[in-house]
Amino acid sequence: MDKKDALNAFAALSQPTRLDVFRLLITKGEVGMQAGELAEALDVRQNTLSANLSVLLNAGLVRNQREGRAIRYFADTEGLQGLLGFLLQDCCGGRPDLCQPLIQDLTCSC
Amino acid sequence: MDKKDALNAFAALSQPTRLDVFRLLITKGEVGMQAGELAEALDVRQNTLSANLSVLLNAGLVRNQREGRAIRYFADTEGLQGLLGFLLQDCCGGRPDLCQPLIQDLTCSC
DNA sequence: TCCATAATTCATGAATTATTGAAATGAATG
DNA sequence: CATTCATTTCAATAATTCATGAATTATGGA
Secondary structure, X not given: OOHHHHHHHHHHHOOHHHHHHHHHHHHHXXXXXXXXXXXXXXXXXXXHHHHHHHHHHHXXXXXXXXXXXXXXXXXXXXXXXXXXXXXXXXXXXXXXXHHHHHHHOOOOOO | OOHHHHHHHXXXXXXXXXXXXXXHXXXXXXXXXXXXXXXXXXXXXXXXXXXXXXXXXXXXXXXEEEEOOEEEEEEOHHHHHHHHHHHOOOHHHHOHHHHHHHHHOOOOOO
């Protein structure tokens, strides 16, 4: 993860449909969703969604996998981890006591 | 933190100078940096930096505080926390075992 | 092979965003 | 109270991004 990758990823997440897609896929975990299901769930045209999925793919935020004629998409948590690690590199002026709360309170609402 | 806030924040981080500013401020913790110091450190003109700082402020990613005639800026970790919480809401299909690694490996490099 | 389905690619126009020079604001100093 | 320093605001131009219709690719079934 370098600066260019990070910029790509943040740009990818700064568009309404793409943010919706990513957050929806995050909730789906390893189940994922097919492109068509995503388009229907979010009420977006196929080609528009496809363009946006391609941005997310290119940003390393989603993965995909062909499944018959459909293509199934998943949130790429490794990509996300890389992004957050880059963003928080050397954080908090070297004081773990300030830093811990930031990380720890990211309690997952599973 | 709602969707609009999140989009603002990601858009703010998707511009090179602003990403540099935020990451630099993250490393500075509660020490922060004055606008002029930031401009010099990142080799950006004052008015360009000012416009970018205002975007980061508006996105809730930095705070500032007047200090004599200068203005000191800080990364706003609460804002960042809100953003990440929003992004990861209901993550991993309700399976904490998949979710934990994502959060925990964000070990802070303090 | 031919057709239907699922998804992607491409070109275009509309809208948004970024940078800059110039001017203005706000706070401290003499 | 005038000056200076630090920063912001303004207006204009340049560059980027977005959704869309039309065309294309890929897969599976008749």
